[in-house]
Amino acid sequence: MVSPVLLPSGTCTLYRGALALNDMGVSLLERGAYRAALDTLKDAIFVMKRVFPSSHHLHPGSYDIDAKLSRAYSKLASSKLEKPCSFNVEIVPHNVEFEALRSVLLRTSTPCNRQVNFVIKIEVFDAEDQCVDVHSAILLHNFAVAHLSMSSLANSSSFVQRIRDGAFQLSSFARQTLGHLMQVDGPDTLEYLLQCNPCLILVTAAVLHCQIQILEESGGEQWRAVKSYQNLVLLSEIAQNFDKPQLCNSRNAAAA
Numbered sequence: 001m002v003s004p005v006l007l008p009s010g011t012c013t014l015y016r017g018a019l020a021l022n023d024m025g026v027s028l029l030e031r032g033a034y035r036a037a038l039d040t041l042k043d044a045i046f047v048m049k050r051v052f053p054s055s056h057h058l059h060p061g062s063y064d065i066d067a068k069l070s071r072a073y074s075k076l077a078s079s080k081l082e083k084p085c086s087f088n089v090e091i092v093p094h095n096v097e098f099e100a101l102r103s104v105l106l107r108t109s110t111p112c113n114r115q116v117n118f119v120i121k122i123e124v125f126d127a128e129d130q131c132v133d134v135h136s137a138i139l140l141h142n143f144a145v146a147h148l149s150m151s152s153l154a155n156s157s158s159f160v161q162r163i164r165d166g167a168f169q170l171s172s173f174a175r176q177t178l179g180h181l182m183q184v185d186g187p188d189t190l191e192y193l194l195q196c197n198p199c200l201i202l203v204t205a206a207v208l209h210c211q212i213q214i215l216e217e218s219g220g221e222q223w224r225a226v227k228s229y230q231n232l233v234l235l236s237e238i239a240q241n242f243d244k245p246q247l248c249n250s251r252n253a254a255a256a
Contacts, residue, residue, distance in 0.1 A: 089116075168211065191238060211225070
């Protein structure tokens with residue numbers, strides 16, 4: 001289970017700003033404003049990087065959050081479809097309910113749904129319970145999907161491949177960010193995470209699904225696609241057979 005992470009002093013505004021930019025970028029993707037979505041999600045990543053201590057030496061003027069938010073609001077208000085129906089995006093809230101999560105897992109593990117691009121909104125922010133790694137992975141994943149959306153507009157095959165390569169790299173960063181949180185010993189651990197940290201499972205599934213799509217479209221290393229697909233199927237099968245007992249409560253009581 002992800003432990004709460006306290007943000008360094010003075011960074012909460014930046015953190016909230018990064019999450020707000022993420023959600024506006026996702027809305028732009030849904031509307032088909034792919035270029036605006038790409039720029040907005042790039043700003044979200046830029047701001048999120050400034051949350052961490054290693055970047056605190058940077059001058060505040062170098063990342064004016066108010067200007068970035070204002071620019072994103074303007075893009076959202078004036079967004080127009082770039083290419084209607086060319087790219088299938090479906091928004092999922094990060095605080096997904098269990099039954100909705102089970103549905104997403106089933107769909108991501110079904111080949112006929114491969115062309116659906118799941119993007120994640122962070123609509124609720126709790127300053128007392130910050131899952132910085134998970135939220136960072138969400139931003140990276142959504143930015144990867146934004147890259148894929150741009151590939152649907154490109155005319156040059158070499159440019160399309162460069163975009164896909166960039167998307168896969170971002171998706172890999174997201175997966176690495178989640179890696180230490182997804183230390184799974186077996187089905188029991190997955191069942192525990194399904195109930196106690198469904199957001200982690202959701203993001204992991206979305207990232208795996210995105211990587212499979214990129215590899216299949218680009219003709220990349222198919223063994224990676226097969227392995228990712230097997231992981232998705234495992235998550236889905238456990239979720240479909242899971243009756244959702246009160247694992248969190250029972251384990252917390254035992255720990256006490």
